[in-house]
Amino acid sequence: xxxxxxxxxxxxxxxxxxxxxxxxxxxxxxxxxxxxxxxxxxxxxxxxxxxxxxxxxxxxxxxxxxxxxxxxxxxxxxxxxxxxxxxxxxxxxxxxxxxxxxxxxxxxxxxxxxxxxxxxxxxxxxxxxxxxxxxxxxxxxxxxxxxxxxxxxxxxxxxxxxxxxxxxxxxxxxxxxxxxxxxxxxxxxxxxxxxxxxxxxxxxxxxxxxxxxxxxxxxxxxxxxxxxxxxxxxxxxxxxxxxxxxxxxxxxxxxxxxxxxxxxxxxxxxxxxxxxxxxxxxxxxxxxxxxxxxxxxxxxxxxxxxxxxxxxxxxxxxxxxxxxxxxxxxxxxxxxxxxxxxxxxxxxxxxxxxxxxxxxxxxxxxxxxxxxxxxxxxxxxxxxxxxxxxxxxxxxxxxxxxxxxxxxxxxxxxxxxxxxxxxxxxxxxxxxxxxxxxxxxxxxxxxxxxxxxxxxxxxxxxxxxxxxxxxxxxxxxxxxxx
Numbered sequence: 001x002x003x004x005x006x007x008x009x010x011x012x013x014x015x016x017x018x019x020x021x022x023x024x025x026x027x028x029x030x031x032x033x034x035x036x037x038x039x040x041x042x043x044x045x046x047x048x049x050x051x052x053x054x055x056x057x058x059x060x061x062x063x064x065x066x067x068x069x070x071x072x073x074x075x076x077x078x079x080x081x082x083x084x085x086x087x088x089x090x091x092x093x094x095x096x097x098x099x100x101x102x103x104x105x106x107x108x109x110x111x112x113x114x115x116x117x118x119x120x121x122x123x124x125x126x127x128x129x130x131x132x133x134x135x136x137x138x139x140x141x142x143x144x145x146x147x148x149x150x151x152x153x154x155x156x157x158x159x160x161x162x163x164x165x166x167x168x169x170x171x172x173x174x175x176x177x178x179x180x181x182x183x184x185x186x187x188x189x190x191x192x193x194x195x196x197x198x199x200x201x202x203x204x205x206x207x208x209x210x211x212x213x214x215x216x217x218x219x220x221x222x223x224x225x226x227x228x229x230x231x232x233x234x235x236x237x238x239x240x241x242x243x244x245x246x247x248x249x250x251x252x253x254x255x256x257x258x259x260x261x262x263x264x265x266x267x268x269x270x271x272x273x274x275x276x277x278x279x280x281x282x283x284x285x286x287x288x289x290x291x292x293x294x295x296x297x298x299x300x301x302x303x304x305x306x307x308x309x310x311x312x313x314x315x316x317x318x319x320x321x322x323x324x325x326x327x328x329x330x331x332x333x334x335x336x337x338x339x340x341x342x343x344x345x346x347x348x349x350x351x352x353x354x355x356x357x358x359x360x361x362x363x364x365x366x367x368x369x370x371x372x373x374x375x376x377x378x379x380x381x382x383x384x385x386x387x388x389x390x391x392x393x394x395x396x397x398x399x400x401x402x403x404x405x406x407x408x409x410x411x412x413x414x415x416x417x418x419x420x421x422x423x424x425x426x427x428x429x430x431x432x433x434x435x436x437x438x439x440x441x442x443x444x445x446x447x448x449x450x451x452x453x454x455x456x457x458x459x460x461x462x463x464x465x466x467x468x469x470x471x472x473x474x475x476x477x478x479x480x481x482x
Contacts, residue, residue: 134169174213270321422448
């Protein structure tokens with residue numbers, strides 16, 4: 001393992017867990033790569049000066065010998081953010097204001113309160129805007145194609161604008177995302193993030209239009225998505241989060257929105273390094289079979305590869321703060337003779353140079369292949385690889401089981417959800433096990449014997465589906481890397 005770091009950025013480490021031994025004729029190498037970032041000290045890759053943000057005098061202020069008249073437009077903050085917290089970060093909050101938000105009447109109030117809570121969580125100096133989403137997208141604050149700079153004044157202005165939001169109209173999520181993209185791009189911020197809240201189905205644009213919007217926004221900003229209530233489509237909300245490298249969740253009770261938005265914004269404010277990519281180099285004759293993020297949630301990155309030079313490709317991971325993630329790689333190598341050894345892949349964490357130069361390498365690890373006649377060595381499955389193979393299967397069988405249940409295939413639903421119960425129990429994924437117990441009656445978790453519940457609340461089924469990709473990490477207390 002190699003570690004490349006500077007004092008002004010989080011320290012990235014790359015650890016590789018694998019069984020490098022292959023039998024004669026073997027060609028597939030599996031590895032779990034753990035990437036950890038700790039000790040951040042930048043915003044958007046630009047070192048911060050030691051001085052704090054300072055208050056700027058208003059036009060014609062007493063400091064200039066004139067009367068204290070404030071002629072700033074809404075959103076014009078009074079802080080010089082050249083060295084302040086949040087420099088280089090921009091956030092757009094997209095709030096569903098369609099007609100369905102009127103029922104029950106408290107839903108819109110809770111959405112306004114949640115957005116206000118998120119605004120209160122923004123660090124001083126962060127650029128932000130609020131978009132009201134219906135079948136059209138409208139700038140609710142500050143307007144004029146601009147973003148405001150977070151301080152006490154602009155937070156108060158934004159919350160006043162929120163009070164004027166009223167439900168009415170349809171839902172076209174793609175238009176919200178495209179407006180957010182334009183606003184974030186105009187901000188010039190290095191870390192660009194969106195938060196999207198919806199309570200209904202995307203009924204006022206074609207699926208291809210939403211897909212086109214997601215394709216256009218991918219790689220330009222990250223986005224967390226939330227569905228409130230139970231009348232929205234899980235695949236649409238999770239699809240937004242997946243395409244834009246964010247999180248998705250359900251808030252079945254609108255009263256819980258403010259707490260969820262506060263946690264979500266706190267997490268977003270912790271991001272310090274933007275646009276990090278997982279770069280995989282393979283030797284001649286080798287190829288990448290798949291690349292998946294497997295913790296904290298399963299996300300297949302295989303199809304998102306962009307070429308990065310001879311035999312190298314980049315896989316996007318979004319922005320990073322102090323956190324750790326796991327990735328499962330599968331590499332196919334040309335078979336070699338017994339006793340031969342080769343480098344199957346070089347794994348690097350890279351981020352682009354803001355000035356357009358060569359990317360900076362933040363961390364690196366190596367995946368090896370060794371051919372052996374020792375059957376015990378070549379048939380042993382690395383515990384990390386085994387664990388995450390099971391977690392990926394868990395996510396898949398939950399989704400297949402729920403789909404079978406919806407289509408009336410009770411046998412398929414029982415088999416899929418029973419297997420999910422078995423995998424959750426074996427891996428210690430207690431959160432998923434609890435969610436499964438609201439959909440099936442568990443007879444024997446160890447064997448996956450279950451009975452489908454006759455009645456299942458919509459919120460329970462949607463929660464299981466939305467959170468099906470969340471994983472637990474393997475216990476490494478007694479584990480050693482090879």
